Amino acid sequence: MTLGTRDLPAHGIDSAGWFPGPRAEHAAWLRDALARSLDTWSAWRRDAGAGDPSVWPDGQLPDDQHEQIDAALQTLARRLSGETATFSPHYAGHMVSDASMPALLGHVLATLHNPNNTSKEVSRVGTQIEAEAIAMLARMIGFDPAHARGHMTSCGTIANFEAVWRARFRLDHWLSLALWLAETQGERLDVFAAAHMGWPRYHTLRERHAPPEDALRAASAVAGNPADTFRRISRASGREYLGPVVMVPENKHFSWRKAANVFGLGEEAFRGVGLDAQGRLCLKALEHEVEKATAQGRPVLAAVSVAGATETGNFDPVDGVCDLMERWRRERGWRIWHHVDAAYGGFFASTLGAGATALSDVAASALAAIRRVDSITIDPHKLGYTPYACGAFLVRDAQRYAVSSFAAPYLERAHVSDDLWSATLEGSRTSAGAAAVWMTGTTIGFTPDGFGRILENAVEARRAIMHAAMKACPDLRLLDPCDTNIACFTVARTGEPLSVVNAGSEALYEASVQGGRFTLSKTHFPLSSHAGQITRHVEQWGGDFDADGLTVLRCVFMNPYLERETMRAHVVEDMVTLLSGAAPC
Ligand SMILES: *Cc1c(COP(=O)(O)O)cnc(C)c1O
Numbered sequence: 001m002t003l004g005t006r007d008l009p010a011h012g013i014d015s016a017g018w019f020p021g022p023r024a025e026h027a028a029w030l031r032d033a034l035a036r037s038l039d040t041w042s043a044w045r046r047d048a049g050a051g052d053p054s055v056w057p058d059g060q061l062p063d064d065q066h067e068q069i070d071a072a073l074q075t076l077a078r079r080l081s082g083e084t085a086t087f088s089p090h091y092a093g094h095m096v097s098d099a100s101m102p103a104l105l106g107h108v109l110a111t112l113h114n115p116n117n118t119s120k121e122v123s124r125v126g127t128q129i130e131a132e133a134i135a136m137l138a139r140m141i142g143f144d145p146a147h148a149r150g151h152m153t154s155c156g157t158i159a160n161f162e163a164v165w166r167a168r169f170r171l172d173h174w175l176s177l178a179l180w181l182a183e184t185q186g187e188r189l190d191v192f193a194a195a196h197m198g199w200p201r202y203h204t205l206r207e208r209h210a211p212p213e214d215a216l217r218a219a220s221a222v223a224g225n226p227a228d229t230f231r232r233i234s235r236a237s238g239r240e241y242l243g244p245v246v247m248v249p250e251n252k253h254f255s256w257r258k259a260a261n262v263f264g265l266g267e268e269a270f271r272g273v274g275l276d277a278q279g280r281l282c283l284k285a286l287e288h289e290v291e292k293a294t295a296q297g298r299p300v301l302a303a304v305s306v307a308g309a310t311e312t313g314n315f316d317p318v319d320g321v322c323d324l325m326e327r328w329r330r331e332r333g334w335r336i337w338h339h340v341d342a343a344y345g346g347f348f349a350s351t352l353g354a355g356a357t358a359l360s361d362v363a364a365s366a367l368a369a370i371r372r373v374d375s376i377t378i379d380p381h382k383l384g385y386t387p388y389a390c391g392a393f394l395v396r397d398a399q400r401y402a403v404s405s406f407a408a409p410y411l412e413r414a415h416v417s418d419d420l421w422s423a424t425l426e427g428s429r430t431s432a433g434a435a436a437v438w439m440t441g442t443t444i445g446f447t448p449d450g451f452g453r454i455l456e457n458a459v460e461a462r463r464a465i466m467h468a469a470m471k472a473c474p475d476l477r478l479l480d481p482c483d484t485n486i487a488c489f490t491v492a493r494t495g496e497p498l499s500v501v502n503a504g505s506e507a508l509y510e511a512s513v514q515g516g517r518f519t520l521s522k523t524h525f526p527l528s529s530h531a532g533q534i535t536r537h538v539e540q541w542g543g544d545f546d547a548d549g550l551t552v553l554r555c556v557f558m559n560p561y562l563e564r565e566t567m568r569a570h571v572v573e574d575m576v577t578l579l580s581g582a583a584p585c
Pocket of ligand 1: 154157158306309341344379
């Protein structure tokens, strides 16, 4: 098999052509492009510094520094040559692959010019590029780019925090106004209804009753003293107030546990919503949890659904959650914040709009519903193929973007300045990620035949590779469902007890880590959260249920070179060699 074969897929688009190549085939062109970037950067410096005297007027540059830098650079390069080759098609371990050339060049060029994107005063161009990059992402996921707001973050975890921060800001406003009103009017406070009243009602009440600014501040659990506010809410509502809850599917990413910790809500406040037999958020369970919260007088700070679970790449019924939210809004007047954690799967939205997609129907419906949610996390450094560290947080409109502003007085809380620094959790932020996204959108395009093609190829590669591997290795059992380009599986002989299969997964994982040609990862699903899905999986070979969970091998097929048939065949060979090593297929 030759790796150089131009066996283009049937649609004839050479998506792999956007990437450096597994053998650095584009190295010469990339070196030229980088050299040209350095040239324009030098010219810019010479131009901007034209009025300044030279530091070395005789043109004699000291070379001590050059030698020291060279030596250190060589050491670093030598050490990095031992780094994990995540660009390789044989790497299917985690959500990382090659960076695209446009993203790489955008990242470098922005870093050279001015990586500080903190405010318009410091960054004249970077802030504009960021706004344009956010608009590109907004259009891709179905938000109206004219109204959507957002910013780049250093990762998906921070983007998830941004959602909690804003949802809390909103809920706190509604609840503190209602608390003040109940106290001044001597009426009983309905905590749940108040905390989800919506901005129109809030503004009406505020205009009608004109509460003093400092009274609202004092009634706020965020701007005032939370213990005092809770005590007052308890008194006004006639029952002990225990604070808001956040609904997160039980397959939750650990970033949600961190959020519970950082925002001081307590882990108890993060309610795990049960999963159905397919491992997706169960709508009935969500309804049940919300009803329970209502009965307990605990407002719902936010409900989270996941578009592309970290472990399986699978989608929650985002559309179903949107329907529930709309029903509650219509029938009960509740506005509950719906955040979709699409850190992994958000870029699949680029595949929509051109008829059939390789994605599952559940995934396609979920992606089409993202336009209806309040906020979204999406990670360009995962399926956006940009260099790290690059996440993004977006909301549907400016009102949803509002957050405690540390520059403006309390009265102007809803005001968001054009300078993002006061409205982002992070302080100084880089423009490199925005430039990488901007370059990607400008060249490849977040459209079905641009970026969508790359991701369709990834899903097709997963399907083809797993199909071929299962043919070679009949004991390979795929975990169902498989919405996207991640495959979880076990190798299990008929009747084999679950504990033995789990041990087999561990052994295969170890073999992969110990220098196999094919790199995969593993994960564990506890029975407590994934009973339905595990039961269905074990039924495939009729094994005994003698373990409290399922350990699976996990492959993330996102390498862009897997577009080529020959490359897929090559990878299958190494994968089957690995699988047959520990447990003969
Ligand atoms: C990766 C991921 C995150 C966190 O993103 P980081 O960029 O690693 O911080 C959050 N949620 C989901 C579903 C993810 O897959």
